Amino acid sequence: MLQYFALLLDSPVLIAAIFAIGIGGTFQYGFCISVMTSASPFIKTMVNETFLQRYNVSLEEWQRSLIWSFAVSIFCIGGLLGSLSASLLTVKFGRKRCVLCNNFLAILGAVLMILSQRVTSFEMIMVGRFLYGLNAGLSLSIQPLYILECTPKRLRGMVGVTVATFVSFGKFSGQLLGIRELLGTPEGWPWLLGFNGFTAFIQLFTLPFLPESPKFLLLNRGDRQACEKALRRLWGSKDHSAAVEEMLEEKASLQDIRSHxxxxxxxxxxxxxxxxxxxxxxxxxxxxxxxxxxxxxxxxxxxxxxxxxxxxxxxxxxxxxxxxxxxxxxxxxxxxxxxxxxxxxxxxxxxxxxxxxxxxxxxxxxxxxxxxxxxxxxxxxxxxxxxxxxxxxxxxxxxxxxxxxxxxxxxxxxxxxxxxxxxxxxxxxxxxxxxxxxxxxxxxxxxxxxxxxxxxxxxxxxxxxxxxxxxxxxxxxxxxxxxxxxxxxxxxxxxxxxxxxx
Structure with missing residues (x-):
């Protein structure tokens, strides 16, 4: 086990890539899954207040629960649509560019969440959850693709696990921030739901300093020079010709074969x-x-x-x-x-x-x-x-x-x-x-x-x-x-x- 840690520690840029791609990636998915439990009583109260203000009608408990359930489940609909579009986007624009643009969905969703209480609109929460779903669906597809293509063969198992680690970290963060002593309060819950925007900003300002996936550069773009430059940045200045040869071997087996x-x-x-x-x-x-x-x-x-x-x-x-x-x-x-x-x-x-x-x-x-x-x-x-x-x-x-x-x-x-x-x-x-x-x-x-x-x-x-x-x-x-x-x-x-x- 120590030899793998030593190999990983020799690649500080790869470690930075793991954290940058994870905190704005599957962390968002895990956070969105767990955070709604803490916010649910406040959302149901706001739904009732909205109907009282607009229509002078007080909803029954089952009606409030039905609207809240839709706000929760619309996240899955957005996630499915995000997954459906990830395949086309990653091939056309590249892994890194897709991840960067994906952050704007989370930021827009966070703005809607934070403003929802001020304007008394539960519809803004639904739209925000849908945008969070799109963001999470794209992240779940692109993050493992990008990080595995940036990782040496001997470390792929270890680095691949970080995809799920950031999901767990997101779940735990949602539970922790949702307690009464932090953001699980009548005043703090919009900021709790808008926390995804903060982590999206972290990724937006760190990921540009990291290279595109070397495998994508070589196999999809045909740019060997850019591939070797990305490998040197990610893995250090050692000789990476064996890794390039493996990629070229895969490329040869895929000669004249497009993405299926x-x-x-x-x-x-x-x-x-x-x-x-x-x-x-x-x-x-x-x-x-x-x-x-x-x-x-x-x-x-x-x-x-x-x-x-x-x-x-x-x-x-x-x-x-x-x-x-x-x-x-x-x-x-x-x-x-x-x-x-x-x-x-x-x-x-x-x-x-x-x-x-x-x-x-x-x-x-x-x-x-x-x-x-x-x-x-x-x-x-x-x-x-x-x-x-x-x-x-x-x-x-x-x-x-x-x-x-x-x-x-x-x-x-x-x-x-x-x-x-x-x-x-x-x-x-x-x-x-x-x-x-x-x-x-x-x-x-x-x-x-x-x-x-x-x-x-x-x-x-x-x-x-x-x-x-x-x-x-x-x-x-x-x-x-x-x-x-x-x-x-x-x-x-x-x-x-x-x-x-x-």
């Missing part, structure tokens, strides 16, 4: 298993049960004797647990490998969900059982952040060649946003009908993903895209050949049985 569309990616049988891996891992990232565990964490804290007014402070411990586990994943991923972290993460989460269902069932019967549930919640969040949550996001950038990357991120981010929206819609119904037994459904998904990863995904540690593609072919050509042999033997047995009978 999503439909072309679906039709290409040579990358079928890479595509299946992306679809399965991103779908099951949303179906892992992480939202259910967060939902029940407040009930468990109440059962453990935490007072209602202290719940938000106690929940900060859960957010800090996620952030700490994500940092741990950053430190161990290069030694452990992504396949191992995915498999162990999902397998461990499946086991914990089984025990958590049991402890929640026994809470009313055994006085100390809530503490067991609390420990299991911390373990589940740690396994999620140190496994699937940490290593899934950068997978499209590692599994696909340059011509397919944009389409792969398009599919991955579309699945992520659609899954987030559907889980938000379906999960409350599941809780109402099944209560904590809904964990058994998520258990099946976690166990299924662990099995899929074990049997169908090769290790990607310290390997180029072409080497990973060769590993996929080797793994699945054997299984396909075996299935063909079994099918042939089955046919021979049927023929022999038929001849014996007649």
């Amino acid at each position: 569309s999503v439909m072309e990616l679906f039709r290409d049988r040579t990358v079928r298993w890479q595509l299946i891996t992306i679809v399965v891992t991103f779908i099951l990232l949303q179906l892992s049960g992480i939202n259910a565990v967060y939902f029940y964490s407040f009930d468990v804290l109440r059962a453990a004797g935490i007072q209602e007014e202290q719940l938000r402070h106690s929940a900060l411990g859960i957010g800090l647990c996620e952030l700490t586990a994500s940092l741990a994943c950053f430190m161990i991923v290069e030694n452990a490998g992504k396949k191992a972290l995915l498999f162990r993460g999902y397998a461990g989460m499946a086991v914990i969900l089984l025990f958590l269902t049991i402890t929640l069932y026994l809470e009313s019967r055994v006085s100390w059982m809530p503490y067991c549930s609390l420990v299991l919640i911390f373990l589940f969040i740690s396994l999620f952040s140190c496994g699937p949550g940490g290593v899934t996001s950068p997978l499209p950038g590692e599994l696909f060649m340059q011509s397919y990357k944009s389409a792969a991120y398009f599919i991955a981010c579309t699945i992520n946003w659609a899954g987030l929206f559907l889980v938000g819609m379906v999960f409350p119904i599941m809780v109402e009908k099944m209560d904590y037994f809904c964990f058994l459904v998520f258990l099946v998904f976690c166990a299924g993903c662990a099995s899929f990863v074990w049997f169908n995904v090769p290790e990607t540690k310290n390997q180029t895209v072409l080497e990973i593609a060769a590993e996929f072919r080797k793994m699945h050509s054997k299984s396909e050949e075996k299935s063909r042999k079994e099918h042939k033997e089955q046919k021979v047995n049927i023929v022999n049985l038929y001849e014996t009978k007649f």
